[in-house]
Amino acid sequence: MHFFSLGFLCASLIALTNAQSTFSPARPPALPLAVKSPYLSTWLSAGRDGGNGGYLAGEWPTFWEGQVTGWAGLVRVDGQVYTWMGLPGSTTVNQTAYEYTSTKSIFTMHVGDAVEMKITFLSPITPNDLRRQSLVFSYLDVSVTSLDGKSHSVQLYADISAEFVSGDRSAIAQWDYGVTSGGVAYHKVHRQTPLLFSENRDQAEWGDWYWATDSGPGLTYQAGPDVDVRGAFSSSGRLSNSNDANYRAISNNWPVFGFAHDLGSISSSTSALFSIGLTQSQAIQYAGSSSTLSPVPSLWTSYFNTALDALNFFHHDYQEANSLSSDLDQRIAQDSIAAAGQDYLTITSLSIRQAFAATQLCGPADNPYLFMKEISSNGNMNTVDVIFPAHPVFLYTNPELLKLLLRPHFEIQESGHYPNSYAMHDIGAHYPNATGHLDGNDEPMPLEECGNMIIMALAYAQKANDTAYLETHFTILRQWANYLIEDSLYPANQISTDDFAGSLANQTNLALKGIIGIEAMSVIAGLAVDSEDANNLTNYAHDYIETWQTLGISRSAAQPHTTLSYGSDSSHGLLYNLYADRELGLNLVPQSVYDMQSSFYPTIQGQFGVPLDTRHQYTKADWELFTAAVASTSTRDMFIRLLANWINQTPTNRALTDLYDTTTGG
Ligand SMILES: *[C@@H]1O[C@H](CO)[C@@H](O)[C@H](O)[C@H]1NC(C)=O
Ligand SMILES: *[C@@H]1O[C@H](CO)[C@@H](O)[C@H](O)[C@H]1NC(C)=O
Ligand SMILES: *[C@@H]1O[C@H](CO)[C@@H](O)[C@H](O)[C@H]1NC(C)=O
Ligand SMILES: *[C@@H]1O[C@H](CO)[C@@H](O)[C@H](O)[C@H]1NC(C)=O
Ligand SMILES: *[C@@H]1O[C@H](CO)[C@@H](O)[C@H](O)[C@H]1NC(C)=O
Numbered sequence: 001m002h003f004f005s006l007g008f009l010c011a012s013l014i015a016l017t018n019a020q021s022t023f024s025p026a027r028p029p030a031l032p033l034a035v036k037s038p039y040l041s042t043w044l045s046a047g048r049d050g051g052n053g054g055y056l057a058g059e060w061p062t063f064w065e066g067q068v069t070g071w072a073g074l075v076r077v078d079g080q081v082y083t084w085m086g087l088p089g090s091t092t093v094n095q096t097a098y099e100y101t102s103t104k105s106i107f108t109m110h111v112g113d114a115v116e117m118k119i120t121f122l123s124p125i126t127p128n129d130l131r132r133q134s135l136v137f138s139y140l141d142v143s144v145t146s147l148d149g150k151s152h153s154v155q156l157y158a159d160i161s162a163e164f165v166s167g168d169r170s171a172i173a174q175w176d177y178g179v180t181s182g183g184v185a186y187h188k189v190h191r192q193t194p195l196l197f198s199e200n201r202d203q204a205e206w207g208d209w210y211w212a213t214d215s216g217p218g219l220t221y222q223a224g225p226d227v228d229v230r231g232a233f234s235s236s237g238r239l240s241n242s243n244d245a246n247y248r249a250i251s252n253n254w255p256v257f258g259f260a261h262d263l264g265s266i267s268s269s270t271s272a273l274f275s276i277g278l279t280q281s282q283a284i285q286y287a288g289s290s291s292t293l294s295p296v297p298s299l300w301t302s303y304f305n306t307a308l309d310a311l312n313f314f315h316h317d318y319q320e321a322n323s324l325s326s327d328l329d330q331r332i333a334q335d336s337i338a339a340a341g342q343d344y345l346t347i348t349s350l351s352i353r354q355a356f357a358a359t360q361l362c363g364p365a366d367n368p369y370l371f372m373k374e375i376s377s378n379g380n381m382n383t384v385d386v387i388f389p390a391h392p393v394f395l396y397t398n399p400e401l402l403k404l405l406l407r408p409h410f411e412i413q414e415s416g417h418y419p420n421s422y423a424m425h426d427i428g429a430h431y432p433n434a435t436g437h438l439d440g441n442d443e444p445m446p447l448e449e450c451g452n453m454i455i456m457a458l459a460y461a462q463k464a465n466d467t468a469y470l471e472t473h474f475t476i477l478r479q480w481a482n483y484l485i486e487d488s489l490y491p492a493n494q495i496s497t498d499d500f501a502g503s504l505a506n507q508t509n510l511a512l513k514g515i516i517g518i519e520a521m522s523v524i525a526g527l528a529v530d531s532e533d534a535n536n537l538t539n540y541a542h543d544y545i546e547t548w549q550t551l552g553i554s555r556s557a558a559q560p561h562t563t564l565s566y567g568s569d570s571s572h573g574l575l576y577n578l579y580a581d582r583e584l585g586l587n588l589v590p591q592s593v594y595d596m597q598s599s600f601y602p603t604i605q606g607q608f609g610v611p612l613d614t615r616h617q618y619t620k621a622d623w624e625l626f627t628a629a630v631a632s633t634s635t636r637d638m639f640i641r642l643l644a645n646w647i648n649q650t651p652t653n654r655a656l657t658d659l660y661d662t663t664t665g666g
Pocket of ligand 4: 566
């Protein structure tokens, strides 16, 4: 985990439009629109500093990094034009409701008393269906209903701009129009000169973008300058069926790619479906166990011969994708409510699509990989301490996905392409280049990553009943355990995953991770048929945990608690590494430590959460929830309530963060 500058803007209240929308279950800092991969990640800023409060009409959707990705929607009702998405200029419809689930964002809009629009952004998540999960596509479904029982003449328009195809607005875009044999009309847009495996402002500089809808008698299309295309629709309700072939810079008379559906005279309900997505036949560069870098294909190329086949499948798959996604929504809703109530669901249902959208499936179908980008920090690939906070969602949805995330780590290190005896931090300094670290000069987090790798290997094996996995990787896991034996009781001066907080010797929480890692290795040794070694390891772990309690606990304080580092009695920190003791069923750490921490945290809570440690007022949302998961019920509920409240109140306007200020909400 590595944070560079996080420039928080001053909070300033933006006057809201006349319309008043409800937000359910909360109004998050950014509303997820099309959120499916590191490169298909489009949001609506909702925060008070720089957002309009969460209204789809009247503000441009943006890429997660903040730059506008033009996406506009207009509707003509009885000859009058209104905007329902973006900021193309006309009067806006009135948003009355916004709701999110784990896979959907649903807006309700009113056009006077005449019609109601339901606008659904669906980014499907199918953890057990890798063919569907491999498609970097998202749906936009717009249904229009007469509100007053009268019939209304309705035409519906939506476009994307070339801003999707590059972070460099002076880059030349090129485009095409076509209809698949399955009747899907599409605009295909790309950089005229693709820069393979390159990024600009975190946008992909290669691959083809598709913006598609059903062809048919009521459909017209047009590619051209934004003013012309949107103007044509506004004045006539239709487009010219023409494709401006004057390929030019993204910002030069802003080329946009529009569709207009004439829905005719509506007295009840009708709808139109759009799909947006990115196809990159080559997605990643990876060396793995070989010493030369090779391109790795996107996994969808194993299932579909061409990008158009993939698009055609995706667009026609809406019913099934919607039904699979609704099943997942429901399962997460039921399990979250049962586990810890509505506030917990507010958090989980906002998190899951974002966690999945940090990843991309690649490789051949019989031997796939899951690659992950460390988003909003430095772009590292498959960072172990970024996989770690995300790993419960993969264990919960499909443990196989955790195995696919860890796979390149084992391949690189077991083939001798990493010189250090401790576990590697990431598989490459910048996505999508998994170049490894032959020189061993990755960001060193030795104790953190050795502990994480052993803990996650066992967590996966337990959940998937896959003991063979532990046997296969025993040698290197045992090597990392040796590092823990040497370094975990008295951790050398080093950074933890919270690298932005600085380095420190004898970190109490980091030591705990290492000691739990040794006990986890003892279980692994037992399962992988070496009971003598298991005994040896568990002796170390029990020995260490006894001593750790004498070193890392401040007992003289009014409210005893673990410290940030040994001997610093007035310090404290979230003891989030305790989570793995429960997760793996180790029972290494005495219940008294759990109870002590549960009593302590409420005494140091801020308005929006519990600080990460005594060095700063900020906290980590992920570590708060790891802490909550092993706390008493009332302390758990406190953590969850404060975080759900932060989501609803923060003045910030970006996708759900894991780092925020517990007093200002910034
Ligand atoms: C939006 O609501 C306001 C206030 O009720 C009303 O004046 C305006 O006409 C509405 N606009 C539309 C497009 O329905
Ligand atoms: C990935 O490596 C290629 C060279 O193979 C380079 O052109 C590209 O800029 C790199 N991408 C990133 C995001 O660093
Ligand atoms: C693992 O085994 C347990 C107990 O036999 C069983 O309930 C569970 O379904 C199995 N899990 C998998 C992923 O096979
Ligand atoms: C770590 O703690 C031990 C025990 O208190 C102490 O002896 C040692 O000097 C500390 N290490 C550092 C680098 O401060
Ligand atoms: C126990 O493990 C340690 C660390 O790997 C090793 O040095 C030692 O020889 C082992 N002891 C026995 C009895 O196997």
